Amino acid sequence: MNLKKRLILANAATVVxxxxxxxxxxxxxxxxxxxLLGNDVSLENYQRLSQIKLELLKTETGILRQTPEIVAEETFQRHLQEQLAAINGELIIVQDEKVIFQSLNLSKIDLAKCLAAGNLSRAAEPVVVGDVSYSVQxxxxxxxxxxxxxxxxxAPLDQAAVTLTRFLIVIGVTFVLAFMLTNFLVSYQFSRSILKPLHNLQSAAAEISRGNLDQTIIEEGDQEIRALCRDLELMRIKLKDSVHTQLKYEDNRKMLISSISHDLKTPVTSIKGYVEGILDGIANTPAKTERYLKTIALKAHQVDQMIDDLLLYAKLDLNQLPFDFARTDIEEYLKLCLLESEAELERQGIKVSLHNELTQKQAVFLDRERMKRVIMNILDNSCKYMNKEQGQIEILLRDTPTSVIVEVRDNGSGIPKGDLPHIFDRFYRSDAARSKGSGLGLAIAKQIIAGHHGRIWAVSQGEEGTSIMISLSKS
Structure with a gap:
């Protein structure tokens, strides 16, 4: 239930x-x-009571307009008696504590009661004469x-009229008390339905502010409060994920520093060793000096390549490297990539071939320079782990209804199944090849493919080699 409906029902309840x-x-x-009591509580009786009061008021006003002595005249007494007779009233006139006229024969006791009632206020109790109750004015x-x-x-008082008066008083008091009690109960329940969820929400917020992000915010209360709880719970989950991600980034940063230190230490140590060898005169022949210098140059190139890979990966990871997409024929593009690498692959004794299994020419949107880096990284990785005398790398092209699949398959040493889920992680390398490369080649390839909204994964062929699969959307 929403707050608007609850408020309407609460207001209606306080009246209904x-x-x-x-x-x-x-x-x-x-x-x-x-x-049970036999009293007739009716509107007619109430009207009759009102009529009696009105007649008394008229009679009283008429007397006050006359001189007091006129009440001693028999004509006026008869007239006054006739007026009261219309409402079955009776008349008593007293002068100097003596009754000079009475319309009915009263006993001394009844007369005394009437005189006593007359000396009291107008709100005195009725006087009972015989079986009739009279109000004395x-x-x-x-x-x-x-x-x-x-x-x-x-003036005679009808018991039904008295009962009607009491009835009106009872229902009036009942309504006031019921209205006050209902307002209290409805207000209490209404505030409880709002304050309790807000109190629980405040407690959960206090726990979260103290760093307890596992404190679940329960949805309760009315619709608007439940929506607030739901939004705050989503915020808590996102905040928890953000903290988790931040901690993960911190761990990755530590691992990055550790990996960089380890990877740079090996070639730098080699460079220092060869430089010291030259300075100490160990390289005492021109041929040996040349060999030392070539090794130093090679290690320096490796350090330079590691730094370049690290900077490229950092830019890709932070989405700071823009992509320049162009519609490209995938087959022609792969042929150009292989043409650039063909000489180096032949020098290493590796035969490379392209097999097109596409049903028709297919074009994809890609960044030519970035995608070339992906292909080169995969080819370099295949060369590093090639353990056959006659190395072979095959590139196969095929398509699905929505994408183009590029498979780079080699006949190298293969990848253990336990390593397959991790080979695209940065700095991840199997123990057998710990010293080869920077460990960022496939991680960079994964980032570039992700920038193309594609997918890359590896399939192990056991001892027969490894296949790297790339899926790109058709243009």
Missing amino acids: IPILITVFIAAAFLFISGR TIPLNFKDGTQGSVLML
């Missing part, structure tokens, strides 16, 4: 529930009063001779 409770209490009150009089008196008007 008190009304339902009030209706239930009202029904229970009417049932008890009507069925008193009008004080001051006569010209200095005596005081009063007019007591007795």
